[in-house]
Amino acid sequence: MLLPRVLSAIVMAVLFVCAVFVLDASSFILSMAGVVLLAGWEWARLSGVRNQVKRILFAVSIGILCFVVFHFNMQKISLYASPLLWILALYWVMRYPSVLVWQHVLSRLLFGALVLVTTWSSLVVLKQSNDFVVWVLLLMGLIWGADSGAYFAGRAFGKKKLARFVSPGKSWEGVVGGLLLTQIGVVAFAALSDFVFSQWVILSLVALLTSSVSVLGDLTESLFKRHESLKDSSHLIPGHGGVMDRVDSLTAAAPIYVLLLSLAGWL
Numbered sequence: 001m002l003l004p005r006v007l008s009a010i011v012m013a014v015l016f017v018c019a020v021f022v023l024d025a026s027s028f029i030l031s032m033a034g035v036v037l038l039a040g041w042e043w044a045r046l047s048g049v050r051n052q053v054k055r056i057l058f059a060v061s062i063g064i065l066c067f068v069v070f071h072f073n074m075q076k077i078s079l080y081a082s083p084l085l086w087i088l089a090l091y092w093v094m095r096y097p098s099v100l101v102w103q104h105v106l107s108r109l110l111f112g113a114l115v116l117v118t119t120w121s122s123l124v125v126l127k128q129s130n131d132f133v134v135w136v137l138l139l140m141g142l143i144w145g146a147d148s149g150a151y152f153a154g155r156a157f158g159k160k161k162l163a164r165f166v167s168p169g170k171s172w173e174g175v176v177g178g179l180l181l182t183q184i185g186v187v188a189f190a191a192l193s194d195f196v197f198s199q200w201v202i203l204s205l206v207a208l209l210t211s212s213v214s215v216l217g218d219l220t221e222s223l224f225k226r227h228e229s230l231k232d233s234s235h236l237i238p239g240h241g242g243v244m245d246r247v248d249s250l251t252a253a254a255p256i257y258v259l260l261l262s263l264a265g266w267l
Helices: 002-021 025-046 052-071 075-095 105-127 132-157 172-192 197-227 243-263
Strands: 161-163 167-171
Touching (some): 002 025, 025 197, 052 075, 075 105, 132 197, 167 172, 172 197
């Protein structure tokens, strides 16, 4: 399994580099729509939909929603739904497994559709920025930093469970480690960008909220997989599971990140 995993990682890295540095706006928007459609197909499975035709129809419906949002230029407006979505997700994770609403298939489908559409919208808004490369690399750095810091800090110091019934391997110590690592990265980024102190403070808050919610994205997918007794969202990516397994943190982090940058006047 090691060789397929390594090859898949190389392919994903190449695709990421091409998406960020090579594709023009139209190609980027379409390629991200394709990723969201695949994620939607998987989300239907996480929601308890077993019928393949229904899963495909759900993915198509997400594509239609993305088209409507783009046609009416509602990308930025749609991002305002993100805080409510992830506050709801936080409630589900905290109360798992006692809360029953999220267990209904339609509840999970609706939640997933809104999450994926806002994720796509955030990437579209980001692409339309003059500093797209800088902002998208910072976004990925925050997500990877929070994940890597949490992994190593959790291995070294983890004792207090973060969400015992949802993801037993995660700890509060790991979360703190991830947040500290991202803040170190922000200090370096601000220094290289010649930010004044007020801008550094704003960016630090953006990074803190983005990194925190990225953890919630991971936990939310874990909750759905645990409920459906699934190890991976699918087997589309050899050695890595499915698309949702790779972008679960991004679905939470990207909309909040872009919304905060927009409110700060940077997008």
